[in-house]
Amino acid sequence: MQKAKAIELEIAVVDGVELNGTWNRMFEPRVISEYDLSVLEEITNIPGAESLGYCYQCGKCTAVCPVDSVGDYSPRKIFRRTQLGISLLDSPDLWLCTTCRNCLRVCPKEVNMIDIMPAVREQAVLEGKAPAELLTAFENTARYGNPIGESARKRADWTKTAGVPVPVMSQKKAPVDVLWFVECYPAYHPRGKEASAALARILAALGVDFGILGTEEKCAGDSQRMAGERGLFEMLAEHNIKMLSKYRFNEIVVTDPHAYNPFLHEYPKLGGEWPVRHYTQFLAEKLAGVNFVKGIKKRITFHDPCYLGRHNGEYEAPRSLLRALPDVELVEMGHCRETSYCCGGGGGGMWLDGFTRDYASERLSERRVKEAVEYGAEILAVSCPYEVPRFEDAVKSTGHDGQIQVMDIVELMAYCMGLNEGLAIS
Amino acid sequence: MANTDTVLIVGAGPGGMEAARTVAELGKKVLLVEAQAEIGGTPYASYATLTPDLQETEAAMGHIVRGIRHNPSIDLRVNTRVVKSEGDIGAFHVTLENPDATQTVVEVGAVVIATGFQHFDPGRETQMYGYYEYDDVITLVDAEAMFKQGKIIRPSTGQAPDSVAFIQCVGSRDRQIGNKYCSKVCCGIASKQSIEIKRMLPNAKVFIFYIDMRMYGFWEDQIYWKAQEEYKVNYVRGIVTEVIRRGGKLLIKGEDTTMGRPVEVLMDLVILSVGMEPSKGTVQMSKIFSVPREEHGFLQIVGGPLDTVSTPVPGIFVAGAAAGPKDIEDTVSMGGAAAAKAVGALNRLALEV
Numbered sequence: 001m002q003k004a005k006a007i008e009l010e011i012a013v014v015d016g017v018e019l020n021g022t023w024n025r026m027f028e029p030r031v032i033s034e035y036d037l038s039v040l041e042e043i044t045n046i047p048g049a050e051s052l053g054y055c056y057q058c059g060k061c062t063a064v065c066p067v068d069s070v071g072d073y074s075p076r077k078i079f080r081r082t083q084l085g086i087s088l089l090d091s092p093d094l095w096l097c098t099t100c101r102n103c104l105r106v107c108p109k110e111v112n113m114i115d116i117m118p119a120v121r122e123q124a125v126l127e128g129k130a131p132a133e134l135l136t137a138f139e140n141t142a143r144y145g146n147p148i149g150e151s152a153r154k155r156a157d158w159t160k161t162a163g164v165p166v167p168v169m170s171q172k173k174a175p176v177d178v179l180w181f182v183e184c185y186p187a188y189h190p191r192g193k194e195a196s197a198a199l200a201r202i203l204a205a206l207g208v209d210f211g212i213l214g215t216e217e218k219c220a221g222d223s224q225r226m227a228g229e230r231g232l233f234e235m236l237a238e239h240n241i242k243m244l245s246k247y248r249f250n251e252i253v254v255t256d257p258h259a260y261n262p263f264l265h266e267y268p269k270l271g272g273e274w275p276v277r278h279y280t281q282f283l284a285e286k287l288a289g290v291n292f293v294k295g296i297k298k299r300i301t302f303h304d305p306c307y308l309g310r311h312n313g314e315y316e317a318p319r320s321l322l323r324a325l326p327d328v329e330l331v332e333m334g335h336c337r338e339t340s341y342c343c344g345g346g347g348g349g350m351w352l353d354g355f356t357r358d359y360a361s362e363r364l365s366e367r368r369v370k371e372a373v374e375y376g377a378e379i380l381a382v383s384c385p386y387e388v389p390r391f392e393d394a395v396k397s398t399g400h401d402g403q404i405q406v407m408d409i410v411e412l413m414a415y416c417m418g419l420n421e422g423l424a425i426s
Numbered sequence: 427m428a429n430t431d432t433v434l435i436v437g438a439g440p441g442g443m444e445a446a447r448t449v450a451e452l453g454k455k456v457l458l459v460e461a462q463a464e465i466g467g468t469p470y471a472s473y474a475t476l477t478p479d480l481q482e483t484e485a486a487m488g489h490i491v492r493g494i495r496h497n498p499s500i501d502l503r504v505n506t507r508v509v510k511s512e513g514d515i516g517a518f519h520v521t522l523e524n525p526d527a528t529q530t531v532v533e534v535g536a537v538v539i540a541t542g543f544q545h546f547d548p549g550r551e552t553q554m555y556g557y558y559e560y561d562d563v564i565t566l567v568d569a570e571a572m573f574k575q576g577k578i579i580r581p582s583t584g585q586a587p588d589s590v591a592f593i594q595c596v597g598s599r600d601r602q603i604g605n606k607y608c609s610k611v612c613c614g615i616a617s618k619q620s621i622e623i624k625r626m627l628p629n630a631k632v633f634i635f636y637i638d639m640r641m642y643g644f645w646e647d648q649i650y651w652k653a654q655e656e657y658k659v660n661y662v663r664g665i666v667t668e669v670i671r672r673g674g675k676l677l678i679k680g681e682d683t684t685m686g687r688p689v690e691v692l693m694d695l696v697i698l699s700v701g702m703e704p705s706k707g708t709v710q711m712s713k714i715f716s717v718p719r720e721e722h723g724f725l726q727i728v729g730g731p732l733d734t735v736s737t738p739v740p741g742i743f744v745a746g747a748a749a750g751p752k753d754i755e756d757t758v759s760m761g762g763a764a765a766a767k768a769v770g771a772l773n774r775l776a777l778e779v
Binding site: 056057058059060061062063064068069072074076077105106107108109110334338339 | 552553554595599600601602603637664665666667668670671679680681682683686688689
């Protein structure tokens, strides 16, 4: 590669100040003397990554890419860098995408990062190029069935705090109406467990005949798939499908949009096909039978999860739940529904916060919290288990502690049903 | 073969009118059918001035419209639709219907379809520019309606805008929307409109956000250079993807791709450069006359670049934007060509008899 050429003026005086020599050193731009097209060819030859080569450089993706808003990254830029011979396999760019799908929404050429990212990442993982913290999450998932590294035996421990019976299928030995697929963060994370307990109480109050897999459940694996570990995903999916196939139930209800997505689109390809709904969809249909006993006099805004909204088209169910809560004032942020921002947790982002810190001016979750505050929200309501921990961290790091609270919709709903006395709404 | 001297022309826009004039000049009879009450087509109805020469539409087209109305060889039927066709070249039996549902069957020897395009409905774009949400997001067509009244204003306030942004390629060149083609004229029309806005509001800042400027042939200096050099219109490569209300203005977000930098600029007025789609009439004529549509949805022609007007059905020809995105120059050229071929076909039939 040709080196940049330095130019120095021997005599340079600006406003009477002498800037001779190195003080006025300028560099000529480096000439692009070669387009190494083998790199673009290599990347677009990876099955799933073909559409990267379709980019016609309109730049529509850049303006809506949440990652570009805090850094220097967008599908358009990825294409140009690849065209210049910078391999995506070796670039940090590869690990910054959260697969939020906003670029694909606006892309006139259907350059599909939702296919490109997992395909190229899979290759990078095989070549040993994945960031260490991501590998830790993969290893934890393989060993314990969850990316957090918690004991597999403790997966159902949260049920002890629910205050209502949470039937585990292996013990119940009877068919149920609803098989609740709990997922990892709702089973292990302290705030996730609180939301799970709230949902259990709501289901019990509504008389829903339900059960969980308990320790027979493993991570649904979709984020690991998007982060490049398809093999691990398939192993998890096969396990979950095998366990689910042991029992009789009418439908699956999931807590996590990152489980909703594979149950809709990926598990059927592997032989696991059941009717599936996100808990907001399930509860929205039951609203008529809900008895609310108190209200929340707060201004609430809602963050659409990428994998519920843009990926799977559900925008109404969570809003209908929030609108049903007495006294609540629901406000929409500028970025909502189809144009919603991203919390940064998808596509492996949940396990890459240390890595992305070097390439972003702030976390996506911090951006989003600032927007919620800007719109005057006192509560940021969410319906994805990645979001409570991410946004709560962001509330603290952006200095908005005490100004805005982050709550899962089920926590708010249980509160208004008189089932969540412990919830401190300040 | 009583009717081999009549050519049916469907649609009285620039293409249909030129076809009608030409058939008449070549000595054949014309039956010109127009679904609307007025003739002149989309440019005459919707555009204050024409691209690229900025002539006032009324001045440029009025005498053609009047000529059509007074031409003894042209039997003009407005408020009339073609609803059915049977038969073949030399003897098409075509059913016409007027608004009170009265039907008449006419016999014609050849047909020219000139049913044109319709503007893309910005409610269908996936970028969410907010056309149905924000008063100050308008289309090229809405801007023309204002120009016809000699003004350009922000609909939300009635005041003149200080800053105007055109967003190009809305509904065109987009696989997701299903329109995989360039609409050809929007770059020119946006540039033309930017000149008109600067003539009315010399102090307004006018920007055109584009992916590629497509200013073929003379349009390059007639409108593109003219807009930039004489009227100080600003062309920015990179497209806007987000429009958000901020205070009383519109915050447009996009990427300046030559600088590789994000753009977040407040604008008073956003004009969406909506492209072309086959009109409802074009789709209907495809069914009625059994003329297949090509992969983009327009009427199919058989000769590629060397015969722009012949359809796969003998005796049926097409002129203008019914066959794909066309500017007025191409449309009128096709009108003449379609007329000549239609008359030629009738002449050959007459010799065979």
